[in-house]
Amino acid sequence: MxxxxxxxxxxxxxxxxxxxxxxxxxxxxxxxxxxxxxxxxxxxxxxxxxxxxxxxTKVSELQKQFQATDEFPAVILYERAAGTTDADLAKVKDDAAKLAGVDGVSGPVQGPIASDDRQALQIVVPIEMGPVGQLKVVERVDAIRAIVQNANNGLNSYVTGPMGFAADNTEAFEGIDTxxxxxxxxxxxxxxxxxxxxxxxxxxxxxxxxxxxxxxxxxxxxxxxxxxxxxxxxxxxxxxxxxxxxxxxxxxxxxxxxxxxxxxxxxxxxxxxxxxxxxxxxxxxxxxxxxxxxxxxxxxxxxxxxxxxxxxxxxxxxxxxxxxxxxxxxxxxxxxxxxxxxxxxxxxTRPSDRGGWAKLGERIAKRPRAVWIGTALVLGVMTVGLTQLNANGLAFEDSFLDQPPSVTGQKLINQHFAGGSGQPLIVIGKASAASGIQDALKGTDGIAAVGEPLVKGDLVRIEGTLRDEPGSAAADTAIDRARDAVAKVSGADANIGGFAAITHDTNAANSRDTKVVIPLVLLAVLLILMLVLRSVLAPVVLIATVVLSFAAALGFSAFVFKSVFGFNASDSGFPLYIFVFLVAVGIDYNIFLVTRIREEAVRHGTRKGALIGLSATGGVITSAGLVLAATFAVLTTLPLVLIVQMGFAIALGILLDTFVVRSVLATALTLDIGPKIWWPSSLTTDPEPVAPAVDRDRDPERV
Incomplete structure (x- = not known):
């Protein structure tokens, strides 16, 4: 007993x-x-x-010296396809005067500014968020909308810019945790x-x-x-x-x-x-x-x-x-x-002894090498979709599944004004170098306009408008040029921030993290598997199968995103998130299977142990995979493109690990390699069981 x-x-x-x-x-x-x-x-x-x-980040902190807390500008875009009229201009001026009295307005309302095609007008309202942060975002944007959305013979108005984006984002996620x-x-x-x-x-x-x-x-x-x-x-x-x-x-x-x-x-x-x-x-x-x-x-x-x-x-x-x-x-x-x-x-009797997983193992055992090669080729074909993966970052207007008013407004701004209008670069440096910083910005290719210096103490704040849409390759290049230019200004000690620069720095940091973290995760998981399995070869084989599964899931997801969902881009952090979750979480099922195989191999030998392990764990691992995949799939119900993409890709990867990698690929590889898979442990040199095979159901000492 x-x-x-x-x-x-x-x-x-x-x-x-x-x-x-x-x-x-x-x-x-x-x-x-x-x-x-x-x-x-x-x-x-x-x-x-x-x-x-x-x-x-540095600019975000330095901004506090120019304002009490973070300032989110609200950009109001007025548009009439047939062209704006004098009456429209009068309404916008009247709106601007009223907006100055909205709670939280932290400075003079800028505008009206007319587009070159005379089809649009815009005004910029600086809003000081105060210590309550996003708690008042929706309230303040609603107050703005109540003023600007009064009918004026077909003149359309949209509240966009950082404040509009924040409000739509807050509304989209209201009650989402529950x-x-x-x-x-x-x-x-x-x-x-x-x-x-x-x-x-x-x-x-x-x-x-x-x-x-x-x-x-x-x-x-x-x-x-x-x-x-x-x-x-x-x-x-x-x-x-x-x-x-x-x-x-x-x-x-x-x-x-x-x-x-x-x-x-x-x-x-x-x-x-x-x-x-x-x-x-x-x-x-x-x-x-x-x-x-x-x-x-x-x-x-x-x-x-x-x-x-x-x-x-x-x-x-x-x-x-x-x-x-x-x-x-x-x-x-x-x-x-x-x-x-x-x-x-x-x-x-255990149902697994005569169930579908036992039969699958018997079929794999007949030609294990052909099975694992064929399975690997299928997964390899799925990785071709990686050529369609565009993980260079998402523009804010591409971040939502639907198109809230702020996104519509931003797209119209991109049509009628400079791409960076309403989302300026913010340069903060030494006040003594103000003129040099301003000249450097004006001489930078990709900067459409440069504002007047605002001095506070020994610091100066200057805004620059990008010619191209923030998040685009052209805008990122312009930001790099601007940073290089102001860095050459003697005594400037300047940093460039603002919402466009935030996007740029986010993408750069995500690119760096992907290159650094992925090898570390692989190494950490490999070492743990070596300790658990007391083997070198088996962990390497398992890691290779999971990496192939990750590439297949990411490739097929990229194909679906572009061809089915119509997502043209992904967040720059998307590949790293998917890798970490699929390798760290997906390896679970291989651990469940291979530890059971090793346990059975001690008594029955590796090949028979592989079949027993598959039949014994097939049902539970399949169930576990379905549950985990389904829970991650719940993320696809959220209204944000990044979260939807994560939920879909992780769920797909888990299903591949469950039904293909663990049940077919890992089992076939174990059967083909045989006892050598446990190298350098003693199981490698013991082709026969160390104890006679027994009927599991009649031996109370065995599990």
Whole structure:
């Protein structure tokens, strides 16, 4: 009879299981109130996203010497295709006078400015956000719209520019945290009902994941408040999906091993103890891989990317803790009836022994080399779509799925005015070099206009209007030229920022992070796999399969984005996000499979162990993959192009890992390479099992 001791016995002991549940309830009650404060701890301003050494970040900080807080200009665009009239001009002047009295206006209203084609007029209203930040964005933009949208014989008006963008963005995401959470929970519940066909069992993973999310949010809030962790709306949204997806995956794996043991052991406490002892190392390796992979993001330059790493790692670690303590304790408390109507009985046969995954393994075993080569070729064809990937950054007007008023207005500005109108470059340098800075800007190719110097103390602030649309290659080139020009001005010590420069610096930082972080993630995951599998060759093979899967998912996604969704570009950080999630999270399924194969190889040899491992883990890994893919797919319900692209590509990559890489490619490679895959461990030189093969269902000592 198997003996259970240590942590597994503590978690599922006859009395200690109640203590485990009580501890989690106390944690929930003690930290629950802090979770709700996470929204207030979010930092969505420029400095919280960009690297601290970026010129745009420095300008954002220096701006505070010219104004109390961040200033968001609202650009009002008036347009009449037949040409504006004198009456239109009079209305715009009247609007400008009224707008000066709107709450938050921090300076004189600029304009009206007429376009060269006489079809449009624009005015610029500087709005000081104040300490409440985006809380008053919508309120102030609504006040502006109430003034400018009065009918004037067909004259159309749009509130755009940074203030208009901020308002439309805020409105689009209003209540999105609750919506995302509800959608994620609904998806998990539906899939668990389908997988287990039990009207009750789904409650335990959902309760455990929900409690995990609350505690994770509380811990992250404490880190944000007291350890300087940068948290933003993007990382909070991903945390919700990640905790439910990964937590449910761990629950599914534990349920699978627990059910196996219930078919062998009458005592459910003993069954759970053995299940925990056998599956615990695999779950720990999986969580460590994801957490370490995410923590590699700490080496990114982008503050938003850097902050996502610890947020995701905290979520994964707490999810693991809950799923190896709270969740098994709950399963044991509820007993076998929780599986009703399919309660596992002692002595019953595992469905996996005669199921579809066992048959698939038999087919692969006939010609493993042909199978893995053919599968790799198919994935290789999917990578061709990478030629259509345009990850050079998204212009703001391309960031929404729909077209809010601010986007429509910006597109009209691009038609009638200089591309950078309303989003000027802001140059801040030494006041003593004001004339030199101004001349340098005027002499820069790509700068359409230069404003008058504004001096405050020993600093000067000068605005420059780009000729081309911010985010375009031409605009980026002009920004680089302008920075080179002002850098040559003696004693200027100038930095160039503003919204156009923010876009430029964001793309540059993302490009750097992609080149630096991806190799580090690969190295970290490789080292963990070597420790877990006690092999060199097997981890290299697994890493190669996951990288191929990533390239295939990214390539096919790029094809779909352009040909189906009509997305012509992707955020510059998109490839890095997809890589980290697919390699760190997607490797899970290979860990689940290969650790089981290695376990079986000790008794049955590598080739037979591969077939047993596939049949034993096929159902649970497929279920886990479907749950995780579906939770990430929930991100496609959000109205932002970047988040939709992330949700689609990650979900696709997880499905490829689940149904193709793990079930076909990894299995075929293991069968073809044979015992050598464990090089340099002793399994390489042991072609025969170290113990006679046994019937798993009649051997209570084996899992």
């Amino acid at each position: 198997a003996r259970v001791s240590g942590a597994p016995k503590l978690v599922c002991g006859r009395w200690t299981k109640w203590i485990v549940v009580l501890v989690w309830i106390v944690l929930f009650m003690g930290l629950g109130s802090l979770a709700g404060k996470l929204t207030d701890a979010q930092q969505n301003d420029t400095a919280a996203w960009l690297p601290s050494n970026a010129q745009a 919506t995302l959470l509800m959608a994620t929970v609904a998806v998990v519940i539906i899939l668990l009902l389908v997988i287990y066909r039990s009207p009750i069992l789904w409650l335990l993973p959902v309760i455990s994941a929900g409690l995990t999310l609350v505690i994770a949010q509380a811990v992250i809030y404490l880190l944000a408040e007291h350890a300087g962790l940068v948290v933003n709306s993007q990382s909070v949204a991903i945390l919700t999906v990640l905790v439910f997806g990964v937590g449910t995956d761990y629950a599914l794996l534990l349920i699978s091993r627990y059910r196996e043991e219930l078919r062998v052991h009458e005592d459910r406490h003993e069954a759970m103890g053995i299940a925990l002892r056998r599956s615990g190392p695999t779950l720990l390796a999986s969580a460590a891989t994801v957490a370490v992979g995410m923590l590699c993001l700490l080496l990114a330059d982008m503050n938003s990317t850097k902050g996502l790493g610890p947020v995701a790692a905290v979520g994964v670690v707490i999810a693991l803790a809950a799923m190896v303590t709270l969740f098994p304790a709950l399963l044991v408390i509820f007993g076998r009836w929780i599986f009703w109507p399919s309660r596992p009985k002692v002595g019953s």
